[in-house]
Every structure is written in structure tokens, then in C-alpha cells.
Amino acid sequence: MIALIDTIAIWFPGALALLALICASGFFSGSETAIFYLSRAELRQFSKGKSSEQIVAALAADADRLLTAVLFWNLLINLSYFAVSGVIAKELADEGQPAAAGFFTVGSLLAIILFGEVLPKSLSIVFRKKIAIMVSWPLAFSIRVLDPVIPMLQNISRLMRRTFWPHIQKESYLHSEDLERAVDASGASEEVIRHERQILHNILDLSEILVEEAMRPRGTYLTFKMPLQLEDLTRITPNTDYIILRKQGVDSEEIDRIISLSELSSFSTSSLNKKSKRVIHVPWCSNLADVYTRFQAEECNFASVVDEYGETIGIVAFDDIIDTILSPEPSRARRILRRDPVREVESGVYHVEGITTLRYLCRKLQQEYEIADDGLLTVAGMFHEKLERIPEVGDVCDWQGYQLEVIEVRKLGHLVAELKPQPPGDSEEEED
Known part of the structure; x- marks a missing residue:
């Protein structure tokens, strides 16, 4: 420590340069983290905000350009930092202060790691919106300066990738079976796998549910x-x-x-x-x-x-x-009625609300559901289609081996039907 104080005239001017380089490194490291850590909702909000917020949204929209520029400036700053640090350490060693040279080298390395990378990135995660707005103008200017050379840098990167990793190909589209196998191979318990598979099926069904x-x-x-x-x-x-x-x-x-x-x-x-x-x-x-x-x-x-x-x-x-x-058994009727729309009143006999979807009814009866060509979606809609009039108490409708009979009509279009297995004689007549 005494040796460093005695040689302050040697390392102090260089230390000021290192301090400036640390600030510059922290600026680009923090800027990168703050912008890339913004969520889609925050970026959409920025795109409609003030000029500085719109700049942040525009920079994030061209991620390749932003990342190329940030990495270039970070690399240039870090190389300059270690070059200056090496020169100062050599001067200390030439003055007969090898211990001071070693201490300065280790201290400068820890300083850029802590204050040039760790601290700026940590603060940018916590205060990402404020920091992204603060750095928007200087960051945009630094990227604009590199615009003439960014295409060349991207071409060099693409050439190196094709030279050293020519066989890298884009992954093929994942099918639902692939996702299910991934869930099965996760090593979780059977109960967890069952719930994960159900949620996965529900997500995939979003593209089929009208x-x-x-x-x-x-x-x-x-x-x-x-x-x-x-x-x-x-x-x-x-x-x-x-x-x-x-x-x-x-x-x-x-x-x-x-x-x-x-x-x-x-x-x-x-x-x-x-x-x-x-x-x-x-x-x-x-x-x-x-x-x-x-x-x-x-x-x-x-x-x-x-x-x-x-x-x-x-x-x-x-x-x-x-x-x-x-939901394990998603149902819009349950959300509206605040109760199960399909109630088992006795073994094999159910009371079904008219707004119940045929998809949910099939799931309740453990049957495969297929989207009908006639566009029928609900129990009430099926009665309307087959009767061609407003259903009344006593009306009967056959459906997939079951018989539904209207037992209650509360108001126009709202009904309750009793569902039970179709009698054997009726099913034979239907087959004939």
C-alpha cells in the first residue's frame, strides 16, 4: 500500500483513464441489460410514449443492430482498459515496484468486473425502465456512429458461422406429441405430469376452440x-x-x-x-x-x-x-352459472344446461369430440337445429348414443335437458 502511495505520480493519470473506461463499459453493459430486459408490454407502452421512450422501442425492435453495436463498443473499451492497465503495471515494475504492479493489476481486473459488469447489470434489472430512458439518446448516437460498419460486422459474423459451424440448421416445428414426450421425460411425479399434459392440451386446443x-x-x-x-x-x-x-x-x-x-x-x-x-x-x-x-x-x-x-x-x-x-375441465357454462352445468342425478343420468358446449359434454362423458360440419356448439343449439323451433318441455333429441329430453325451459333459449343412454330399441331403429 505504501509502495502505491509512493508511486502515485506514475499510476494516477492512468487510473483516471481507467475510471473513464469503467464508466463507459458500465454504460454499455447496463444499457444492453436494461433494454433487453424490458417486457413486450413495456416496449409497446414505450412505442406510444415520449421521444426517448420511442427511441428505446426502436432500438429494441432491431435487436441484431443493437447487440452488434453494444458488443463492438464493449470489446473496444475492454481492450483499451487492459492495454492501459498493462502499461501502468509495466511502468511500476520498471520503477522497482513489482508488488505494487501486481496489486494494481489485480485491483484493476476486479474493478472492471465489479463496476463495469456486475453492478451496472444488477441495477439495470431493477430499474430497467428508468435506465433505458436515460441511456436512449447517447446509446442511439453511439449506434448511429457505427451504422456504416455494422453491415460489415454482421457479414463477418455470418461468414464465421458458416465456416466453422456449417451444419447448424433451424429446429423443425414441434408437434404436440413432441411436447408430450418432453413432459413425460421431465422426471416429475405422475400427478404433476398429468396436470402438465392437461394444460399442454388446453393450450394446443386454443387453435381449435372458436x-x-x-x-x-x-x-x-x-x-x-x-x-x-x-x-x-x-x-x-x-x-x-x-x-x-x-x-x-x-x-x-x-x-x-x-x-x-x-x-x-x-x-x-x-x-x-x-x-x-x-x-x-x-x-x-x-x-x-x-x-x-x-x-x-x-x-x-x-x-x-x-x-x-x-x-x-x-x-x-x-x-x-x-x-x-x-382449468382441468374448462367450461364457459360453469363460469356463467357458478356451478357445474352437467350434474349426475343418478347413475348414468345427467341434467345438462342448454348453454353447455358439446365439447365439454363429451369431456364429461369421456368421449372423443369432433367438430361437427353443421357448426353445432351447444346443447341448446343442437335442439334448435334438429327441431327447427324453440324447444319445449318434453322435446327429445338423440345424440351419439344418448337421448336428451327437455325437462325445463326457464326463458327464451335457456333450457335444462335430461341426458341418459339411448334405449336399445331406438338405437336399432336409427341404424335401420
Whole structure:
């Protein structure tokens, strides 16, 4: 330590240069971590924000250009740092201070690791949004300086990859069977594997399930005209999850905003309407995978389902899709009724709600479900299709070896049917 103090005139000017290089290294290391650690939602928010936020979103959109520039500057700074450190250590050794030279070399190495890499990256993870905004302008300038040489650097990288690793190929598309085998090989317990496989199947089924199957159909929710008043809340029932707001037009039925009751704790007349969320519009023939993608892209949690005439026939929420993924037996009827829509009243005999989907009914009866060519989705829809009129108590319908009989009609379109195995004589007649 005394030797270092005695030789301060030798190493101090160089130490100032090393300090500047450490700051520069920390700047690029922290900038890289902060921008690449931003989530998609945060980047979408930045793309609509202030100029500095838009710069961050633009840099993240061209990740190859950003990463190439950051790595180039980091490499140049680190090489300069160790070159200056080596010169200072040599001068100390030439002055007969080998111990001081060794101490300075080790100290400079630890300094750039700690203050040039570890500390900046750690802070950038915690304060990524603030740091990304702070570094946006200088980082964009440093990348713009390298724009003439970045294509050449990328070509060199591509050439080296093709020279030394010519057989690297893009992985083929993973099929559901491959994913299932990966779950089976995970080494988890049988119970965990069963749940993982079920969730995996639910995720893959999103591309097959139409939004019409998962939506809350019109008539199962109340709608109000904007702006909502506190006295309107007296019409809400205990089963209400969302408050649907229509546009202010006299004859308008188009859904404009939705309020989630789960997000309300305290409110007033003025704040109640401010808590409403915007709605996107999707066609009834869309699948849940497409709707989920739109939710993510447009930062929205609610969709109005419209038919071919542009009329609203139901709503679907982001939470409904998550329930479809995570629930062992996903059912939109259970979400609406707050109970199981298929109840076994005695052995082999079930009471089925009309809004129950045929997909859920097949799963409940442990049968394979195939999408029908006629587009039938629900039990009530099947009665309407086969009877060609509004079902009444006593109407009977045969379906996949079962017989359904309407035992209750609560109101227009809402019915309860009793399902039981089809009598042997009826099945033989149907085969003839």
C-alpha cells in the first residue's frame, strides 16, 4: 500500500483513464441489460410514449443492430482498459515496484468486473425502465456512429458461422406429441405430469376452440348506456362479473367499454366510468389463439364478439382464456352459472344446461369430440337445429348414443335437458 502511495505520480493519470473506461463499459453493459430486459408490454407502452421512450422501442425492435453495436463498443473499451492497465503495471515494475504492479493489476481486473459488469447489470434489472430512458439518446448516437460498419460486422459474423459451424440448421416445428414426450421425460411425479399434459392440451386446443364456444352469450350479462350511474348498480346480480357499457346512441347496441367488478374496491360516480376498459371486436368464427394474440398485441383484456351482420352476440375476457388453459375441465357454462352445468342425478343420468358446449359434454362423458360440419356448439343449439323451433318441455333429441329430453325451459333459449343412454330399441331403429 505504501509502495502505491509512493508511486502515485506514475499510476494516477492512468487510473483516471481507467475510471473513464469503467464508466463507459458500465454504460454499455447496463444499457444492453436494461433494454433487453424490458417486457413486450413495456416496449409497446414505450412505442406510444415520449421521444426517448420511442427511441428505446426502436432500438429494441432491431435487436441484431443493437447487440452488434453494444458488443463492438464493449470489446473496444475492454481492450483499451487492459492495454492501459498493462502499461501502468509495466511502468511500476520498471520503477522497482513489482508488488505494487501486481496489486494494481489485480485491483484493476476486479474493478472492471465489479463496476463495469456486475453492478451496472444488477441495477439495470431493477430499474430497467428508468435506465433505458436515460441511456436512449447517447446509446442511439453511439449506434448511429457505427451504422456504416455494422453491415460489415454482421457479414463477418455470418461468414464465421458458416465456416466453422456449417451444419447448424433451424429446429423443425414441434408437434404436440413432441411436447408430450418432453413432459413425460421431465422426471416429475405422475400427478404433476398429468396436470402438465392437461394444460399442454388446453393450450394446443386454443387453435381449435372458436371464440363462440368460450364467450359469454348475449342475455347472460346486463348492459348499460354510458355514462354509468350509481343507481344502475342496483340491477346487478351476485353472479355479475362485468359491467357492459354501450355507446350513447339511442338505438346503439355496440359494446364500447367494460368494467371488471373484481377491480373495484371503492368508487364514486366520476371514478366509476374512468375504471372502464376499452373493447376490441372479433368475429364469431375466430379461434381463441387468435383472440389471445390480439389481446397481447393491443394490450386489451376484453373483446366483443360480433356475427356476420356486425351485431354483438357475446363478450370474452382475457380471464376466460386463462381459465380455459388452466382449468382441468374448462367450461364457459360453469363460469356463467357458478356451478357445474352437467350434474349426475343418478347413475348414468345427467341434467345438462342448454348453454353447455358439446365439447365439454363429451369431456364429461369421456368421449372423443369432433367438430361437427353443421357448426353445432351447444346443447341448446343442437335442439334448435334438429327441431327447427324453440324447444319445449318434453322435446327429445338423440345424440351419439344418448337421448336428451327437455325437462325445463326457464326463458327464451335457456333450457335444462335430461341426458341418459339411448334405449336399445331406438338405437336399432336409427341404424335401420
